[in-house]
Amino acid sequence: xxxxxxxxxxxxxxxxxxxxxxxxxxxxxxxxxxxxxxxxxxxxxxxxxxxxxxxxxxxxxxxxxxxxxxxxxxxxxxxxxxxxxxxxxxxxxxxxxxxxxxxxxxxxxxxxxxxxxxxxxxxxxxxxxxxxxxxxxxxxxxxxxxxxxxxxxxxxxxxxxxxxxxxxxxxxxxxxxxxxxxxxxxxxxxxxxxxxxxxxxxxxxxxxxxxxxx
Amino acid sequence: xxxxxxxxxxxxxxxxxxxxxxxxxxxxxxxxxxxxxxxxxxxxxxxxxxxxxxxxxxxxxxxxxxxxxxxxxxxxxxxxxxxxxxxxxxxxxxxxxxxxxxxxxxxxxxxxxxxxxxxxx
Numbered sequence: 628x629x630x631x632x633x634x635x636x637x638x639x640x641x642x643x644x645x646x647x648x649x650x651x652x653x654x655x656x657x658x659x660x661x662x663x664x665x666x667x668x669x670x671x672x673x674x675x676x677x678x679x680x681x682x683x684x685x686x687x688x689x690x691x692x693x694x695x696x697x698x699x700x701x702x703x704x705x706x707x708x709x710x711x712x713x714x715x716x717x718x719x720x721x722x723x724x725x726x727x728x729x730x731x732x733x734x735x736x737x738x739x740x741x742x743x744x745x746x747x748x749x750x751x752x753x754x755x756x757x758x759x760x761x762x763x764x765x766x767x768x769x770x771x772x773x774x775x776x777x778x779x780x781x782x783x784x785x786x787x788x789x790x791x792x793x794x795x796x797x798x799x800x801x802x803x804x805x806x807x808x809x810x811x812x813x814x815x816x817x818x819x820x821x822x823x824x825x826x827x828x829x830x831x832x833x834x835x836x837x838x839x840x841x
Numbered sequence: 842x843x844x845x846x847x848x849x850x851x852x853x854x855x856x857x858x859x860x861x862x863x864x865x866x867x868x869x870x871x872x873x874x875x876x877x878x879x880x881x882x883x884x885x886x887x888x889x890x891x892x893x894x895x896x897x898x899x900x901x902x903x904x905x906x907x908x909x910x911x912x913x914x915x916x917x918x919x920x921x922x923x924x925x926x927x928x929x930x931x932x933x934x935x936x937x938x939x940x941x942x943x944x945x946x947x948x949x950x951x952x953x954x955x956x957x958x959x960x961x962x
Binding site: 662665666728729741742745746748749752753756757759760763765768769770771772773774 | 850851852853854856857894895896897921922923924925926927928931942943944
């Protein structure tokens with residue numbers, strides 16, 4: 628893969644200023660909870676959200692926080708607001724979510740076959756699209772995600788992402804990290820958005836800016 | 842009964858909406874990407890099309906434009922999670938007759954199909 632020098636993106640830099648999310652970005656994060664509630668027909672709330680700035684050499688250690696047996700849905704953001712998105716959940720939650728999306732009794736789905744993966748992909752597509760719908764401004768043009776891909780091993784995907792960031796001469800990786808919780812089924816879904824082109828805030832140091840829960 | 846084409850790369854959506862429309866008595870044909878949507882339209886000439894926007898090979902807007910060039914009377918409903926003004930404007934300009942933003946209730950999809958079939962075009 629060819630190397631592309633790091634370039635800043637003015638749009639991301641207007642949404643995250645000095646490591647802090649602006650109001651419209653918070654609204655977009657919270658709106659995902661509303662979308663997940665609509666799709667699964669159960670109450671989903673934003674349990675936790677933060678923006679983390681991770682030096683590239685510490686990103687691998689950061690990915691080790693992802694527990695084994697996690698299922699991910701990967702989408703890319705279009706060039707107008709470049710980056711990557713990963714929706715992650717435990718396998719148990721994935722099976723529960725599939726049952727809810729297919730209108731089945733919880734416990735029916737035992738395997739993640741073709742139709743089940745398609746349902747999870749659609750969940751990722753609609754969740755990220757609703758996030759982008761809030762951020763889209765008339766002068767920006769359309770913000771679109773790529774078609775979704777279900778990732779069996781999100782950690783491997785992240786290592787590949789870090790390798791590409793290194794090739795692109797990035798020093799730090801920003802992570803918009805949001806956790807969504809559905810109390811009725813004790814399910815948690817985690818959304819990572821990895822924007823491309825944010826200026827480093829505190830280069831060389833791990834900084835985590837935790838912002839208040841809704 | 843009228844024929845409805847469901848064009849969406851998500852198998853889950855084709856299954857869910859296809860089943861719902863079949864239950865309503867419609868004949869359902871499917872397409873898994875934009876290129877296939879154009880081909881199926883030529884072959885099956887559906888009465889209504891439900892078209893996703895983000896699809897591989899050819900996106901929904903490009904497929905919509907091609908279908909409307911071939912058949913200016915085509916009844917196409919965009920069914921997408923992208924509810925952005927610029928996308929809606931582009932879709933309407935390209936010939937879409939309606940625009941539904943996901944997630945939406947299945948009844949709304951059936952209602953939109955019925956409404957479009959009743960319209961004179």
